Every structure is written in C-alpha cells, then in structure tokens.
Amino acid sequence: NAGVTQTPKFRILKIGQSMTLQCTQDMNHNYMYWYRQDPGMGLKLIYYSVGAGITDKGEVPNGYNVSRSTTEDFPLRLELAAPSQTSVYFCASSEGQAYNEQFFGPGTRLTVL
Amino acid sequence: EDQVTQSPEALRLQEGESSSLNCSYTVSGLRGLFWYRQDPGKGPEFLFTLYSAGEEKEKERLKATLTKKESFLHITAPKPEDSATYLCAVQASVPGNTPFVFGKGTRLSVIA
Numbered sequence: 001n002a003g004v005t006q007t008p009k010f011r012i013l014k015i016g017q018s019m020t021l022q023c024t025q026d027m028n029h030n031y032m033y034w035y036r037q038d039p040g041m042g043l044k045l046i047y048y049s050v051g052a053g054i055t056d057k058g059e060v061p062n063g064y065n066v067s068r069s070t071t072e073d074f075p076l077r078l079e080l081a082a083p084s085q086t087s088v089y090f091c092a093s094s095e096g097q098a099y100n101e102q103f104f105g106p107g108t109r110l111t112v113l
Numbered sequence: 114e115d116q117v118t119q120s121p122e123a124l125r126l127q128e129g130e131s132s133s134l135n136c137s138y139t140v141s142g143l144r145g146l147f148w149y150r151q152d153p154g155k156g157p158e159f160l161f162t163l164y165s166a167g168e169e170k171e172k173e174r175l176k177a178t179l180t181k182k183e184s185f186l187h188i189t190a191p192k193p194e195d196s197a198t199y200l201c202a203v204q205a206s207v208p209g210n211t212p213f214v215f216g217k218g219t220r221l222s223v224i225a
Binding site for chain 1: 117122147149154155156157159162200202212213215216217218
C-alpha cells in the first residue's frame, strides 16, 4: 500500500492564482482530513470528510474548498491565493474517527508571493 | 474550547540522557489522546493512543502516560535518531464528529 499520497510536493503561486492540492489514499478509509501547518504552530484542521459526498468545515476553512466524489480522493482547492495561505499542507485519513489514528501524507509546501 | 499545550517548545539532550515531554490538555471529556512523531519535511507518524487516566504504552525507548489533565512522553536513554518534533493531539468525547486538536509540538534534539 502506498498509504496517503499528495501532489505536488512544492508549489509557488502568485497572489490571486488558484490551484488544487491532490490527495489520494489506498486504505479504503472513510475519513479524510486537510490540515495546514505554519512554522512553530500546531496542525490546524481546514476541512474534513466522513465519506464520499460528505464534507465539513474545520477550524480554518476560509479561502479553501473541498470535494469528495470518491472514497480515495479528497482534493483541496485554493481560490484567489493570498500570502496568508503560505504553509505546509497535510492530508490525512483514518478508518473511523473515534479511537482511530490518522495516517498522514508527506505534505505539500505552498508559497504565495 | 478544547486546548492542548506542549512543553517545552524545544529540548536538547545528550545521548543517553533521559527526559520527559509534557502535553497538558483541556477537553470536554476525553475520547483519546494521541502522540505523533514528525521528522523534518515529512508528515506526522503515529506513535500511541491513550484512552483513560492511568494508562501507559511503550515502544522501544518511548513510554507514554496519561492523567486526567496531562500526558507525558518519557524518553529513556535517547539516541540521535530520536531527534524529531513530537506532537500531541486530543479528541473530545462528544456526540458527532469531533476532529483532533493538536498542540504545537516539542522539538527534540539528541546530541551524540
């Protein structure tokens, strides 16, 4: 199993550009999550999904959108990128939510200039 | 509001010098407390889950313990390869979907 994969690994955007961060998991997990991690800060939850077709906001959803059309994929869309969105983005998945560990991808390092 | 505070922010140890990392939490009923290890440039890697006060779990040189207000990650005779950032997260025991709340982490450096 590849686990959780993310693409791209690095990206530089100009202010106002848009992009989609891709996340795929091959563990047949129902739950998937998007976090951002800023230097010296903890992981902040952006959006999460409890199954295909179902998504919900986390702690910091503004400026982002998600969709979940399949169990495997959970893309994160940035519209009108801003410098405040410069961060490292991690996707994670878990079998359930209660009592279950989350498996993390390798991250996408995004810079908005 | 659920909160997680980790201390110290950074810790520098000599190889073989045992120590402990602290995770203090405030949560409306604890469903689970999780410890992760994160190496530079990588995603967090799961270490332990603790569910109730008094519980302990061990893995190689690491032992995690839990009380009603905090958790400790004890590192015995650390080696340079234990250098990493250690993250603590909690999940509240309330109805519905309750995402994890992460602390800022403790950055551990073990010097040979």
